Each structure stands twice: as C-alpha cells, then as structure tokens.
Amino acid sequence: MKIRIKFAKRGSLKFIGHLDVMRYFQKVIKRAKIDIAYSEGFSPHQKMSFAAPLGVGLNSEGEYVDIEVNSTTSSKEAVERLNQVSVEDIPILSYRLLPDNATKAMTLVCAADYRLDIRAGYEPIFDLKTAFTRFMEQESIVIVKETKKSQREVDLKPLILKYEAFDSYVCLQLVTGSVENLKPELVMDALYNFMNTELAPFTFQITRLEVYGKKSEEEDILIPLESFGEEIE
Amino acid sequence: MRKQALPDEILLSVDKPARYIGQEVNMTVKNLDEIDIRFCMCFPDVYEIGMSHLGIQILYDMFNQMQGVYCERVYSPWVDLDKIMREKNIPLFALETQDPIKDFNFLGITLQYEMCYTNVLQIIDLSQIPILSADRGEDDPFVVGGGPCSYNPEPIADFFDFFTLGEGEEIYSEVFEVYRKCRDEGLSRREILRKLSSISGVYVPSLYDVSYNNDGTIDAFIPKYEDVPQTIKKRIIMDLSNTYYPQKPLVPYIKATQDRVVLEIQRGCIRGCRFCQAGMIYRPVRERDVNYLKDMAVKMIENTGHEEISLSSLSSSDYSKLQELLTFLIDELKEKGVNISLPSLRVDSFSLDVMNKVQDIKKSSLTFAPEAGSQRLRNVINKGLTEEDIINGCSLAFKGGWNKVKLYFMLGLPTETEEDMKGIPELAEKIAEEYYRIPKEERIGKVAITVSTSFFIPKPFTPFQWSPMCTAEEFLNRAYIVNSHMKEMLNKKSMKYNWHEADVSLIEGFLARGDRKVSKAILNAYKSGCIYDAWGEFFDNQKWIQAISDAEIDVDFYTTRVRDLDEIFPWDFIDIGVTKNFLKREWENAKNEKVTPNCKVQCLGCGAATFEGGICFENKN
Ligand code: SF4
Numbered sequence: 001m002k003i004r005i006k007f008a009k010r011g012s013l014k015f016i017g018h019l020d021v022m023r024y025f026q027k028v029i030k031r032a033k034i035d036i037a038y039s040e041g042f043s044p045h046q047k048m049s050f051a052a053p054l055g056v057g058l059n060s061e062g063e064y065v066d067i068e069v070n071s072t073t074s075s076k077e078a079v080e081r082l083n084q085v086s087v088e089d090i091p092i093l094s095y096r097l098l099p100d101n102a103t104k105a106m107t108l109v110c111a112a113d114y115r116l117d118i119r120a121g122y123e124p125i126f127d128l129k130t131a132f133t134r135f136m137e138q139e140s141i142v143i144v145k146e147t148k149k150s151q152r153e154v155d156l157k158p159l160i161l162k163y164e165a166f167d168s169y170v171c172l173q174l175v176t177g178s179v180e181n182l183k184p185e186l187v188m189d190a191l192y193n194f195m196n197t198e199l200a201p202f203t204f205q206i207t208r209l210e211v212y213g214k215k216s217e218e219e220d221i222l223i224p225l226e227s228f229g230e231e232i233e
Numbered sequence: 234m235r236k237q238a239l240p241d242e243i244l245l246s247v248d249k250p251a252r253y254i255g256q257e258v259n260m261t262v263k264n265l266d267e268i269d270i271r272f273c274m275c276f277p278d279v280y281e282i283g284m285s286h287l288g289i290q291i292l293y294d295m296f297n298q299m300q301g302v303y304c305e306r307v308y309s310p311w312v313d314l315d316k317i318m319r320e321k322n323i324p325l326f327a328l329e330t331q332d333p334i335k336d337f338n339f340l341g342i343t344l345q346y347e348m349c350y351t352n353v354l355q356i357i358d359l360s361q362i363p364i365l366s367a368d369r370g371e372d373d374p375f376v377v378g379g380g381p382c383s384y385n386p387e388p389i390a391d392f393f394d395f396f397t398l399g400e401g402e403e404i405y406s407e408v409f410e411v412y413r414k415c416r417d418e419g420l421s422r423r424e425i426l427r428k429l430s431s432i433s434g435v436y437v438p439s440l441y442d443v444s445y446n447n448d449g450t451i452d453a454f455i456p457k458y459e460d461v462p463q464t465i466k467k468r469i470i471m472d473l474s475n476t477y478y479p480q481k482p483l484v485p486y487i488k489a490t491q492d493r494v495v496l497e498i499q500r501g502c503i504r505g506c507r508f509c510q511a512g513m514i515y516r517p518v519r520e521r522d523v524n525y526l527k528d529m530a531v532k533m534i535e536n537t538g539h540e541e542i543s544l545s546s547l548s549s550s551d552y553s554k555l556q557e558l559l560t561f562l563i564d565e566l567k568e569k570g571v572n573i574s575l576p577s578l579r580v581d582s583f584s585l586d587v588m589n590k591v592q593d594i595k596k597s598s599l600t601f602a603p604e605a606g607s608q609r610l611r612n613v614i615n616k617g618l619t620e621e622d623i624i625n626g627c628s629l630a631f632k633g634g635w636n637k638v639k640l641y642f643m644l645g646l647p648t649e650t651e652e653d654m655k656g657i658p659e660l661a662e663k664i665a666e667e668y669y670r671i672p673k674e675e676r677i678g679k680v681a682i683t684v685s686t687s688f689f690i691p692k693p694f695t696p697f698q699w700s701p702m703c704t705a706e707e708f709l710n711r712a713y714i715v716n717s718h719m720k721e722m723l724n725k726k727s728m729k730y731n732w733h734e735a736d737v738s739l740i741e742g743f744l745a746r747g748d749r750k751v752s753k754a755i756l757n758a759y760k761s762g763c764i765y766d767a768w769g770e771f772f773d774n775q776k777w778i779q780a781i782s783d784a785e786i787d788v789d790f791y792t793t794r795v796r797d798l799d800e801i802f803p804w805d806f807i808d809i810g811v812t813k814n815f816l817k818r819e820w821e822n823a824k825n826e827k828v829t830p831n832c833k834v835q836c837l838g839c840g841a842a843t844f845e846g847g848i849c850f851e852n853k854n
Contacts (some may be wrong), residue, residue, distance in 0.1 A: 012237050020486045021486075027537065033534065088256075
C-alpha cells in the first residue's frame, strides 16, 4: 500500500538539511510503529521517497514523503501516532492512501507556492507592491543562469504561474520539479536587478506553502499532492 | 516559536547550523517557573562528538528527573561560529532554552581527554565567565569538572570551582541539596564552596595549598582549613541495575559519531593492563543485570527509532552473560531491522558465529590489540593476549571467510627494545603466512593487515605512572624502525602501517601528569589561539611549545623525567580505591616481566574491595 504523508517544517528546524530530514523520518516511522515495507538485501532500508528537497533556511507548510506499508491504521490514528513521536516544529498534517498505480511524489511535482516575507531591517528602498507589479508587466524576464559548465539565458516569466504582491511580502506560484525548477530567490534577484539595486542576502524569509502536481495527463489542472490520496477511515 | 539565540543570518553562514538549535527528539522541556537550579552540561568538543557521549546522556536524564533542576546542554562552537561570537560579543548559550550560560547556577564540564583543555577554556570564555575561578563573582555560575581527566585535576585546577570524583550519579543529588541550603541561608560563593567540600567525592582546589621542593616536585599538599578533607575518595555506584539509565536518549538531527543506541553492559575491567588508566580508576568491575539490559535495549530502540545498537564496556568479552545478551539482541532486534554493531570481542568460535550473523564478512575486519610486539613486552604491560591466541583466532576467522585484520600497538612502552619493535611487523607476517596456508581455492582474495601504532603516554593511577616517556624524536625513530622492518617482510604487500603524531602525544603526556603550574601553560596556549587540539588540523605544536616556555616550566620535567618511587604526585590526594602500594608492586612486576592474573582468576588485593561490591565479592568461594 502506498501512503502519502504531508508535514510542515517550522521555526529553527528550517536549519535541518534535506538528508537529515530523511534520516529523521526514518526514525519517526519506527518510533510511531508504522508497518513500513523494507527493501530486500543484506541491509534492508525503508521504502520511502520525498517529493521535492527544501533548501536549508526555508520553512514549509507543505512537504511530502511517500512510503510503502504492509498494513495501516486509519489516517486519523496514524497522524496522531506520528505526531506523538514528532518534534513540535515538524508536525504531521495528513496521512493518505494512494491508488496502487500512483505516480511518485518526486515525479509528480510541477509547481509550488511560496511566500516571501521581508525580514525586519531589510526593507527595500522601493515600494514592494508597485515594483513587483511593474516587474511582472515586462514582456519577458530574461536572466542569465550560470551553471558550473555553461551560461544560459532563461525567461522567468512563463515559470511564474501566479503572483500577488503586498507591502511586506510576496506570494508566488513557481514551476518546480526535476525538468524545470525556479527558485524563489532567483525571482527576487531579478526584481532587485530590475529596480537597479542589489538583493542583500537574507532579505526574505521564504516559506513553501504547498506543492502541486497535475491532476491527470489530460487535464492541465494543478492540485496539491495530498489530494492524490484519500483519507483512510 | 521557540527562542533562538543566534539570528538566522549567523546560522545560515556557519557550517551545520543544526549544531546550535537544540530541539532534538527527546529533549527535555521544563517550565522555568518551577526551576531553582539551572545546570548546563558541557562536552567540550564539537556537537557530533559530544552528542555521542553516553555519560552525558545518563546525567542529563537523571538531573532532569529531579524536581526543581533543569539540565541543559552545550558543546564547543565550531571554529567558524567561535570567530563570529567573539567579533559580535555573543555569549555562549545552552541548547534547550537558548539562554546565556552565564545566567545558570552550574556549568558542568566532562573531561574525557587531556587535549580538550583549551576547548574547556573556550567554553568558559565564550560564556563570558572569568576563566580563572579566583576571578569569579557572586553572580557567576559554579564551574564544575568530572570525568576521567578529573582524576588528575591539578593542571586545570585554576579554571574550576570544584570537581566531582567518580560517577556523577552518586554525588550530584547531595551537591544540589547542599547548594540549595546554602543559598537559602544567603551564603557567599566562598562559603558555599567550603560547604560543598565536605561532600564525599567533591574536590575544591582553592581550599588547598601546594608547596614544592627545590627540584620542582611536590613537598606537601595541604588543606587550608581543618574541616577540609586531606584525601578525596571517588564515589561509585555499586548496583548498576538499579540506577538511572536514559530510556529515552536524545536523538540528534545531524549524524553524530555514535548514531545508535548505546548499551553500557558493565563498568570497570578485570584485566589490569599496566598502561591503562580506565582499567584502574573504574575498579572494581560491576556488571549490569542481563535482564535489565534486555529490557533497556528494547525500550531505547522503541523510543529513539535508531536502526542500530552497540554494546559499550572496556572489555565486552569479559561480561559473564555476553552470549545470552547477544543471542537475545539478534533474535529480538535483527528481526525488526535493527543492526547490531559489535564491540571488539575476543576472537573465538562464538564471536565469529555472532559476527557472521550481524556483519557483512566481506566488509568487516578482525581486530586485535596486542599493544606490544613481543611476548616479553606483553608480559611487562600485563596484556594477557598471546601470539598463539592471535594466530589461532585469525586461522579460525580466515577459514570462515574473513581476510581483513587490524592490529593495534603502542610504541615507547617501558623497557621496549628494538627486538620488541621488530616483533610488530613480524607478527603481521605470521598472520599473513597463516592466511596463505589455506588452500588457494578456499581463499577469498588477498589478506589485508593494517598495523597501527600509537605512542605510549604514562597516565596517573597506573603502574606506569612512574615511567618516563620518550621524546618526540625517539617516538618517531621507533616508528621508523617498525616501518623499515615491515618493508623487509615477505608479505609486505599485504600490510599497511599507520602511526600517530608524536608532537601531540608529547603535549598529552605533559598535561596528563601535570601539576598546578601547568595551568599557566594551558591558559597561554588558549590565549595564543589554540583550540580543538584533539583535531589534527588545528593542533599547533609551535604555539604549545611557546606557551609552555612562557609559563616558565619545562616539558621534560613532566614527560621524560625519571620519577622517584616515593615522589608525591599531584594526584596522590585522590583515593580511587586501588592503592599506591598496589601500583608500586605492579610497577615492580612489570620490570620483572611478571604477569599478574586478572580479578576473575585471583584477587590481588588492589584495594578496590573497599567499595564492598562488584567482582571483589563475587568470586570468593
Ligand atoms: S580488590 Fe581484587 S577483585 Fe577487587 S578489583 Fe582489586 S584485584 Fe580485582
């Protein structure tokens, strides 16, 4: 049986890196006595895979991990049991059964919502709301993406699916995943560039709010990853 | 949101910020309104190492079960954060509440190895507590030391307000009780220390005067007041099955050195190797009940979610119920996907069978610690491992499919000759030859023998406490002899040789048998920028040599000097149970190449029977 678990990562736990979160979850699953399936071999490991790694320093209200289990309790009981053995700032939000032929979370991911808050002391010299609106009115937002080997021009505009700007924060829906992936920091970099100033490190506290997948091959509708599963009664 | 002592900007610019945020699984949270004693427990090394230490987990758990006491933790900030904290004048804080340590009542520091001493000063200094205990005021926490290095507390006596000698489980409830009473009475810091000094096992260095002879040795060590005890006797727990053990140990986020459940099966060691300090200071041997251990193992695995468990003790093969315990762990836990990491066991058919079940033979190796290259020298050090044991063990293992062997030795042991040194590669050669005696078709590839040598450092409370230590030059010369002789071996291609740094061994030797005059050198070294001396990449020998000479003391006095049999040692005022007379007898036996039987075979009356329990009372029939 495939299960999708949704969790948040808050407060100081944003400093725990992705690999450590993986190790943390292996232990949570054991402590909660979830009947997880193991791989074969001399040193078997839990069948578990994460949706989209979150960078160190980012908070999240919508992280996902898929696991495979041999048997399960109801969603309600599983969430309770998991929360009993979790730390306060990594609460478990949902535990849902996936159809047997479900696509892996990792493959499914195609967009994510972010909220970027200006930290105290880092207020920009321009008005965020107006600037962002003007920024998005451009025909295209071309930046040069540098990788180790090459430089490549990318237009950010089609990768920004939705946006809403306020006085002290911005909400963005960005293309995410293994094929195309836009980091929210990059958008802000481009914005500050557009405003002819430089983006100081740490200006924004970024929170990932949700991760989405396409409802089906045919329909171009985005739904949160947890909506692919069903509550177990 | 919980408090965070360091701003995000700092945490995002240092390596592994998870070291500084606390909030690990099973961390204790308490309501500060109900707390009247705040204790910060410190392991003075980086987080990943400190978090792996069982002793701290035991005391953390025990203190936090006490009403009114909140025990928190701190580890050495890594060099990157150290620099930032100094620049920005940020006081060192405890992980749990993220509050500055200077506001606590106690800062307890465990002293596991001498090379952590500059890190001790780093902790005190970054906490913004005066480094010298004499400079501390009424509002400063009491800085207290414990752990194996406090058996010679003199080199660091100036930095600590008091030490607890022995096993912390015994002493602290009394310390807290006396402290509370004193505080209620409004006593001053000095008066409180004076009261604490009457608790058995507590040593308050400022209450003693030391006078020296012209040659620099100690003339007398005298309490300043009549009510201050002349000798301090260590305190230990006799019933290890009826005491604190953390059923819910802390589980870090980042990978600690020990990323597993650690089960302490016994304390002490029956063997009596003459170079080994642990073997003397932890006497007598006390075992934990096997049923208690089984129960603990299951609970700790459940409460942590760890996927591995390891056994801890000085010599696990000597634990009387080892077979029963290991069989249980394999049957109960292996099923549930828990790995069992074995301690180094005596190699015999039982241990090979167990290893076969829990390890991948292709990856695992056999470990032997003969410590010396010849039987003669092994008799000198009382290491009861013979060449026959090693060859037979290897032979058995080779037939079972093993082909990797690790051998550990020491160079610079008392009476060591060139022949003894050459014995090291020769033993490796015999092992290799034993391997190639197996018919070719049954062998799995080549044999790989790794030989490692460390340099012998005489430690207090061992029969070798009178022994001179080699100079750095002499150490390297001996390593050179081993290395060149290895190249002459037939099977040299199957051997690999690693040796330890000589300079750092010398400083460790200097600190290990130091007196109060050594404090100055440690302070100088710290002030000149030494920290993380236990880490090869940070140890700076030049700075240490300068620091020692600026303190107007002589390294040789502490390391290479021949000590008189009746010399008063800086640590003589401590009573570990084992008597100085016994150590003298053993020193004589060593020089006569005479082996002493272990506690299970025959009691030698070392003095540890004064604790009225353990091995000393088990085999008397
Ligand atoms: S008194 Fe005897 S049995 Fe007890 S520790 Fe000493 S030598 Fe061993």
